[in-house]
Amino acid sequence: MVSTTPEPRSVLLVAEGLRYQYRRQTTPALDDVGFSLARGEIVGLLGPNGSGKTTLIHLMNGLRSAQAGSVRSMGAPVVAWVPQEYAFYPQLTCGENLQFFVSLLAISAADRGARLEHVVSACVLHEFVDRQARHCSGGVRRRLNIAIGLLQKPDLLLLDEPTVGVDPQTRLFLLDQVRQLAQQGAAVVYATHYMEEAMAVCDEILILDHGRVMVSGDLPTLLKGNTASGPFANLEALFMHHTRRSLRD
Amino acid sequence: MNALKQALLIAAKEWRLLWRNPQALASLFLMPAAFLLVMSFALKNSLTTDDIALPHSAWVIEDPSPLATTWSGDWIEHKGGQRLGTRAQLQQALRAGSVEAGVIVREGWVGAPGQPRADRIELWLSHRIHPASAARLRAEINASMLQLQVKGRVAAAGPFASLLLEGAAPTEGLAAPGAMSIRYLYEIESGRNMTAVQQSVPAWLIFGMFFVVIPLAGVLIQERNDGTLARLVTFGVSPSAILGGKLVAFMALNWVQLLLMLLVGRWLVPALGGDALYLELKAGWFLLMVFATSASAVGLALLIAANTRSFDHAAALGGGANVVLAALAGIMVPRPLMPAAMQNVSEWSPMGWALDGMQAVFLGAPDAALVVPKVLLLLAFAAACLLLSLRPLRQLDR
Numbered sequence: 001m002v003s004t005t006p007e008p009r010s011v012l013l014v015a016e017g018l019r020y021q022y023r024r025q026t027t028p029a030l031d032d033v034g035f036s037l038a039r040g041e042i043v044g045l046l047g048p049n050g051s052g053k054t055t056l057i058h059l060m061n062g063l064r065s066a067q068a069g070s071v072r073s074m075g076a077p078v079v080a081w082v083p084q085e086y087a088f089y090p091q092l093t094c095g096e097n098l099q100f101f102v103s104l105l106a107i108s109a110a111d112r113g114a115r116l117e118h119v120v121s122a123c124v125l126h127e128f129v130d131r132q133a134r135h136c137s138g139g140v141r142r143r144l145n146i147a148i149g150l151l152q153k154p155d156l157l158l159l160d161e162p163t164v165g166v167d168p169q170t171r172l173f174l175l176d177q178v179r180q181l182a183q184q185g186a187a188v189v190y191a192t193h194y195m196e197e198a199m200a201v202c203d204e205i206l207i208l209d210h211g212r213v214m215v216s217g218d219l220p221t222l223l224k225g226n227t228a229s230g231p232f233a234n235l236e237a238l239f240m241h242h243t244r245r246s247l248r249d
Numbered sequence: 250m251n252a253l254k255q256a257l258l259i260a261a262k263e264w265r266l267l268w269r270n271p272q273a274l275a276s277l278f279l280m281p282a283a284f285l286l287v288m289s290f291a292l293k294n295s296l297t298t299d300d301i302a303l304p305h306s307a308w309v310i311e312d313p314s315p316l317a318t319t320w321s322g323d324w325i326e327h328k329g330g331q332r333l334g335t336r337a338q339l340q341q342a343l344r345a346g347s348v349e350a351g352v353i354v355r356e357g358w359v360g361a362p363g364q365p366r367a368d369r370i371e372l373w374l375s376h377r378i379h380p381a382s383a384a385r386l387r388a389e390i391n392a393s394m395l396q397l398q399v400k401g402r403v404a405a406a407g408p409f410a411s412l413l414l415e416g417a418a419p420t421e422g423l424a425a426p427g428a429m430s431i432r433y434l435y436e437i438e439s440g441r442n443m444t445a446v447q448q449s450v451p452a453w454l455i456f457g458m459f460f461v462v463i464p465l466a467g468v469l470i471q472e473r474n475d476g477t478l479a480r481l482v483t484f485g486v487s488p489s490a491i492l493g494g495k496l497v498a499f500m501a502l503n504w505v506q507l508l509l510m511l512l513v514g515r516w517l518v519p520a521l522g523g524d525a526l527y528l529e530l531k532a533g534w535f536l537l538m539v540f541a542t543s544a545s546a547v548g549l550a551l552l553i554a555a556n557t558r559s560f561d562h563a564a565a566l567g568g569g570a571n572v573v574l575a576a577l578a579g580i581m582v583p584r585p586l587m588p589a590a591m592q593n594v595s596e597w598s599p600m601g602w603a604l605d606g607m608q609a610v611f612l613g614a615p616d617a618a619l620v621v622p623k624v625l626l627l628l629a630f631a632a633a634c635l636l637l638s639l640r641p642l643r644q645l646d647r
Contacts, residue, residue, distance in 0.1 A: 061483050062482075062483065063479055063482060063483065079483070080483070081479075081480065081483050083476040083479070083480065084476075085474075085475045085476040086475055087475055087476035087477045087479070087480040088475075088477060088480075089477065101480075101484060104481070104484045104485065104486055105484065105485075106485070148480070152484070
């Protein structure tokens, strides 16, 4: 996926031949999936419902282990995951949530303070630190969800549909955050169903369907197509070409 | 479409929703049925006077008169029982459960010639004796002593007995002086009287401690469903640390419950006219029993929370299980009221172990031979629950 970038960035993670099948399922959720990620790269992870996006993210963040294949990391990158759900404690204030999660990290007290201050500032949460999360708007909760991920100061940030249910202002804000993070050298995997978001923010695209990689590469090259298909008017046309129109379970 | 038709459509939809809600169905049908089953057996003998058996009793004869020896011998021959040599042996037999009641015929039982005195009889009762059974024993002893008195009077009157008895008032010469004293084993061993509050505090404390399943399940299921549990794992927190943290927090909550119950028993109950809770307990045994009970309660709560998918499910299962366990254990129906078979069943419930140990501690006479096995059973139960909770926590792909 990164092989065609003009200025090679340092590779962070290489996955090869990944396979994962859930119990009581007859077909694998992922089958022979391979890709690589480089620092400073934003990869759009696209696919219909049930295509294997979340499973792939779980293999990258260590929640699951591949049944075949491997995920090799260069060095020991810090991987942070921002799930689609609001994965924090709604009865706690935003500040208490951040304080709790940062306290789980094996870092010094000074570093904890600095990271807290940084994420509160980066996600514009100053005026909500004393408010219970359940009393915050959807946009603030999305920002808090991402802020908790950023506390880990990740080398690789895995975002699973981070803009579901937010207003356009919050969406633009979150996309800016993703770009900034990549500019600071982190790799970002951005799983989404919103094609316009992927076009706006991603350098690379990986389209999954039925647990397999349908196509991957940099966006301009993919849109040009090849001798068999393309060119494509936009990412949605490319996506529909590879995943077809049939409805999924 | 008129309002009636709309209402009927909504009613049909409600039934369809209900039919597909197993938690609601369990709460509506399964739990009351289980509760009915348990209570029917637990209260089997308590609401009827039929088939109230005499308790298995032992006799200690301290009165040297031949009448005492003859009387107790006749009793044992006709109604069963055994004779023991000393009060200490009787106490041991009551504690071991080999007898349910003891009859001590004290020195001076035969006052005036041929006139036994009820106030020279002591009845010692075990914790487990059915009240109706104890009442029958008392009534039969009184009746037997009356017969002795009548025989004595008749023998003393000789051929003029009928003249003597015709002129006597109904109670004259027949009423045994005084009344026999009745003491339960715990009163003998602790030197204190049993009160309702002394019985109730440990029982309802245990019940409350096991209800920790409701808040614990609320937190754990929310964490699992919204991905917070998985997120904790990505922050490097192990499932055993998650479990350990919850165990510590909710065991601490149990101690707060304990404090509240003690305050109520010690101050609120007497303020409203009841007996005060006696709190001069043996601290070591008390702490050990509370710890073991708490570990067991939180362990069971974790097991239920870790193996259910929704709060409704956990609340129905946890609440229902607690009510049934409490009924089995003798918290809702005192064990002495249960038939023997149910008493045996209640010996094998975690709340029953907790109740046995706690009551021994709260009654002020804990015995290592009684408390230690209960503590070990409770801790083993807690460990088993924790082990069974770990597996689902490790499987985040549920």
